Every structure is written in C-alpha cells, then in structure tokens.
Amino acid sequence: MAGRYEEKKLQAxxxxxxxxxxxxxxxxxxxxxxxxxxxxxxxxxxxxQQTADAGEHVITQRIQTLPDSQCFxxxxxxxxxxxxxxxxxxxxxxxxxxxxRKFEPxxxxxxxxxxxxxxxxxxxxxxxxxxxxxxxxxxxxVAVHVVDFFNRINLIYGTVCEFCTEKSCPVxxxxxxxxxxxxxxxxxxxxxxxxxxxxMNLLMDWIEMQINNEDIFPTSIGIPFPKxxxxxxxxxxxxxxxxxxxxxxxxxxxxxxxxxxxxxNTCYKHFYYFSTELNLIERKELEPLKEMTSRMCL
Numbered sequence: 184m185a186g187r188y189e190e191k192k193l194q195a196x197x198x199x200x201x202x203x204x205x206x207x208x209x210x211x212x213x214x215x216x217x218x219x220x221x222x223x224x225x226x227x228x229x230x231x232q233q234t235a236d237a238g239e240h241v242i243t244q245r246i247q248t249l250p251d252s253q254c255f256x257x258x259x260x261x262x263x264x265x266x267x268x269x270x271x272x273x274x275x276x277x278x279x280x281x282x283x284r285k286f287e288p289x290x291x292x293x294x295x296x297x298x299x300x301x302x303x304x305x306x307x308x309x310x311x312x313x314x315x316x317x318x319x320x321x322x323x324x325v326a327v328h329v330v331d332f333f334n335r336i337n338l339i340y341g342t343v344c345e346f347c348t349e350k351s352c353p354v355x356x357x358x359x360x361x362x363x364x365x366x367x368x369x370x371x372x373x374x375x376x377x378x379x380x381x382x383m384n385l386l387m388d389w390i391e392m393q394i395n396n397e398d399i400f401p402t403s404i405g406i407p408f409p410k411x412x413x414x415x416x417x418x419x420x421x422x423x424x425x426x427x428x429x430x431x432x433x434x435x436x437x438x439x440x441x442x443x444x445x446x447x448n449t450c451y452k453h454f455y456y457f458s459t460e461l462n463l464i465e466r467k468e469l470e471p472l473k474e475m476t477s478r479m480c481l
Contacts, residue, residue: 339426353379365386
C-alpha cells in the first residue's frame with residue numbers, strides 16, 4: 184500500500200511539474216507576443232503562482248481518478264485562460280463546474296480583482312484584505328469577490344463531488360439539524376427537498392446565470408449595476424455558504440485525505456471575513472458552522 188501511494192505521489196509530482204513548465208512557457212510567450220505593462224506581467228505571474236498553489240493541494244488525489252467529463256474554471260481575461268487550462272487538467276470532473284465570467288483588462292473591476300488577489304498573495308491579513316479600498320465603488324468590490332468566491336467554492340466542491348451522491352447524501356443538509364430546500368422561479372416554486380448533488384447542480388447553474396447576466400453583472404463601462412444588486416449578491420453568498428456547510432460536515436474527511444484542508448480553511452476564512460465585513464450574510468445562516476468559525480476566525 185505504501186509503495187502504491189509513493190508511486191501515485193511521484194506521478195502527481197511529475198504531472199504538476201509538467202503542468203507548471205507548460206504554464207511557464209505560456210507566460211513567456213505572452214510576454215514575447217504581446218508586450219504588456221509591468222502590472223500586467225505581475226498579474227500573469229500571480230496567476231501562475233495561484234495555479235501552482237491550487238495544483239499542489241489536490242493533484243495527488245485527482246490523478247487517481249481523472250474522468251473524461253468536462254470542467255471549466257473561470258480565470259481573469261489577462262493571461263488568457265492560463266488558470267482555466269491548468270485547472271481543467273487537474274479537475275476534469277463534472278459538467279456542473281463551468282463558470283465563464285471574465286473581467287476585461289483595462290476595466291476598473293479587473294484592476295480591483297488584481298488588487299484583491301495581490302493583497303492575498305502578499306500575506307496581508309485577511310481581515311484587512313476584505314475592507315473596501317478608499318475611493319472605490321462598493322458594487323464593483325462586491326462583484327469581483329462574488330465571482331471569485333463562486334469559482335473557488337466551485338473548485339472545492341469539485342474535489343469531493345464524486346463522493347457526494349444521491350445515496351450518500353439523499354438530502355442537501357448540514358448535519359441532522361439543518362436541511363436546505365431548493366426554490367427558484369421556474370421548476371421549484373416552493374421549497375423542495377432534493378439530494379445534495381441535484382441541489383448543488385441547481386445552485387451552481389443559478390449562480391452562473393446571475394453572474395453571466397449583463398443586466399446584473401454589467402461589464403461595459405458606464406452601465407450601472409441594478410438597484411437590487413447587493414440583494415442578489417447576498418442571496419448568492421448565502422447559497423455559496425451552504426456549500427461550505429455541506430462540505431465541512433459531510434465531506435471534510437475527503438478534504439483531509441487529499442491534504443487540502445489548509446486551502447479550504449483559508450478560502451472559508453476569506454469568505455467569512457468578506458461577507459461579515461460588508462454585512463452580506465445573515466447571522467442565522469452562519470449557525471451551522473458557528474463553533475468551527477469561532478475557533479478559526481474569531
């Protein structure tokens with residue numbers, strides 16, 4: 184068994200090294216083919232490092248069961264699809280995960296996204312990193328974080344979704360005390376109990392529809408956000424929090440097995456600090472993870 188594990192670990196390291204080498208070549212080609220400003224070069228380098236960090240946590244597990252179905256991970260437009268291509272090879276798992284929202288280079292939201300990512304990579308305290316920068320628009324700040332959290336939480340669930348089945352998770356829940364029922368404006372007009380995988384599919388599809396809707400998340404300069412934008416984002420973040428609840432309570436053993444707990448915990452802390460700093464999630468929604476949060480974040 185130990186020999187088998189070491190063999191798989193070596194394979195994972197080899198794949199990761201090959202992946203990072205290919206990314207490095209893409210980075211160099213991007214610099215040669217289309218010279219860019221120093222800030223954009225740093226953005227490309229940051230994408231490369233983020234991809235390396237993500238791959239390091241999960242590639243050992245994924246190499247054992249790489250299926251054939253498609254996964255699409257969102258990335259900022261600069262350094263075009265570098266992270267998407269890299270993570271697609273690692274998490275080629277499930278059709279549910281296909282966010283496509285991009286921040287266009289040169290826009291304020293792209294700059295805000297880069298600023299937020301740079302703050303995180305610099306080791307800045309997460310509590311400080313989520314505060315609205317002076318002089319910046321609240322809607323823009325919320326928009327870039329909502330898209331980022333969607334993609335990251337998508338990715339986290341993607342690492343455990345093969346173990347989240349209708350048999351193992353016949354209801355979408357967070358332990359015996361909390362059950363989440365799905366409701367939308369189409370098929371499920373009343374709160375309906377569903378198996379967790381089906382609930383997750385609907386949840387991710389619904390959020391993707393919101394962030395790809397130009398009337399809600401406008402990309403063109405000069406087009407304002409809708410008046411109910413913050414309310415929509417509150418609902419998105421509330422539903423994303425339920426993914427954390429389900430993963431932590433029902434599938435954290437898998438996260439531990441793949442050694443990704445530090446990555447998931449950091450993502451959760453970032454999400455918690457941001458949502459509570461800007462009052463984007465109700466306290467009652469946080470109850471299922473209250474004890475864990477008090478140890479981890481308070």
